[in-house]
Amino acid sequence: MNFDDKSMKQLRRLILFTIVILIALWNYAIIFGWIRFAFGIIFPFLLGGAIAFVLNVPMNFLEEKIFHNKYLKEKKAVKKLARPVSLILTIAIVIGVVVLVMFIVIPELTETVLSLGRTIRTFIPDAQRFLEDLFKDNSEISRWLAGMNLNVDQIVNRAMSFFQNGAGDVLNSTFLAIGSIVSGVTTFVIAFVFACYVLLQKEKLRVQVIKVMYAFMPEKRVESCLEVCTLTAKSFSSFLTGQCVEALILGIMFFIVMTVINMPYTLLVAVLIAFTALIPIFGAFIGCVIGAFLILMVDPLKALIFVIVFLVLQQIEGNLIYPKVVGASVGLPSIWVLAAVTIGGNVMGVVGMLIFIPIVSVVYTLFRTSVYKRLKSKRRDLRTGAVIGRETGGEPEKSEK
Numbered sequence: 001m002n003f004d005d006k007s008m009k010q011l012r013r014l015i016l017f018t019i020v021i022l023i024a025l026w027n028y029a030i031i032f033g034w035i036r037f038a039f040g041i042i043f044p045f046l047l048g049g050a051i052a053f054v055l056n057v058p059m060n061f062l063e064e065k066i067f068h069n070k071y072l073k074e075k076k077a078v079k080k081l082a083r084p085v086s087l088i089l090t091i092a093i094v095i096g097v098v099v100l101v102m103f104i105v106i107p108e109l110t111e112t113v114l115s116l117g118r119t120i121r122t123f124i125p126d127a128q129r130f131l132e133d134l135f136k137d138n139s140e141i142s143r144w145l146a147g148m149n150l151n152v153d154q155i156v157n158r159a160m161s162f163f164q165n166g167a168g169d170v171l172n173s174t175f176l177a178i179g180s181i182v183s184g185v186t187t188f189v190i191a192f193v194f195a196c197y198v199l200l201q202k203e204k205l206r207v208q209v210i211k212v213m214y215a216f217m218p219e220k221r222v223e224s225c226l227e228v229c230t231l232t233a234k235s236f237s238s239f240l241t242g243q244c245v246e247a248l249i250l251g252i253m254f255f256i257v258m259t260v261i262n263m264p265y266t267l268l269v270a271v272l273i274a275f276t277a278l279i280p281i282f283g284a285f286i287g288c289v290i291g292a293f294l295i296l297m298v299d300p301l302k303a304l305i306f307v308i309v310f311l312v313l314q315q316i317e318g319n320l321i322y323p324k325v326v327g328a329s330v331g332l333p334s335i336w337v338l339a340a341v342t343i344g345g346n347v348m349g350v351v352g353m354l355i356f357i358p359i360v361s362v363v364y365t366l367f368r369t370s371v372y373k374r375l376k377s378k379r380r381d382l383r384t385g386a387v388i389g390r391e392t393g394g395e396p397e398k399s400e401k
Contacts, residue, residue: 048194
């Protein structure tokens with residue numbers, strides 16, 4: 001059998017690739033060690049890229065609304081200052097929101113924790129009496145409840161002892177904790193500085209990356225990669241914006257309704273639900289459980305009312321707000337939003353819930369585009385798949401959005 005030069009090159013590459021794979025499998029522990037070491041080095045820059053991507057959304061909004069008007073965009077000084085000023089404003093707004101939430105939540109949370117100790121002392125006997133009255137017609141349950149010896153002081157003392165012992169264990173590992181904190185702060189500072197550089201020079205970096213891609217890759221492949229990257233960036237930005245708007249709307253709804261019906265811990269629970277609602281679909285239920293527990297310590301009846309209110313507002317949010325705000329923002333039907341959240345949660349936990357919706361949106365858009373191209377090439381209707389001119393009776397239908 002005769003081989004030409006091209007076949008011999010491919011054969012040599014295949015043999016070399018096979019040898020590399022075998023060596024990697026034979027020394028997989030060393031390979032994974034190198035991968036972990038390399039990931040540790042590049043992690044601050046990956047984190048900086050993620051921070052830059054998140055901050056880019058509000059920064060673009062501020063830059064567009066403030067500096068791109070007909071009075072300012074013609075001035076050279078304004079053009080030079082637009083990006084740095086927008087970045088500074090974005091950072092100031094983010095820090096302001098975090099500080100505001102901390103000033104709202106921390107005092108409220110501190111007061112809640114302090115009041116829980118007082119509330120538990122009266123809640124447990126009251127709950128026991130309530131259950132005895134509820135099941136007084138059932139003699140067996142009544143005897144069991146009456147025989148329960150719940151020493152509230154002993155329960156509280158054991159809880160305090162647990163926290164004190166836990167605090168002692170923490171103090172014993174102070175140096176390890178300080179080392180972890182210093183390492184984490186250093187990583188965050190490097191990532192934040194890198195994110196600022198990326199945001200200030202994003203157009204220049206984009207041009208450099210495109211030039212490198214055209215230098216080492218075929219033109220068609222570069223165009224396909226750029227199309228996918230643009231679609232991915234748009235989907236992630238739209239999802240991030242929609243998720244934040246949806247969480248804000250849900251928090252405001254709970255604050256208004258809980259204020260009207262005079263619920264305890266209104267501000268704390270509303271903020272908590274708004275933050276947990278950043279986790280798609282299922283996040284608000286975490287806030288519901290914590291909020292119901294806090295209210296239960298004050299008034300069991302109000303806790304039941306809170307759960308009913310939550311279910312009503314959750315139905316409104318899940319059926320009206322979320323599909324319109326988030327589903328529409330990423331161009332993904334509601335059923336695929338639910339599928340993306342479920343799969344992402346099973347694969348990667350909370351992080352998977354956050355990133356799988358835009359990922360599925362990109363895959364869905366690319367797959368739909370490919371399907372429509374194939375249908376057009378086969379002269380089939382884009383809505384029904386039928387042959388044009390036979391079932392549809394003429395012109396193809398417009399593609400559904």
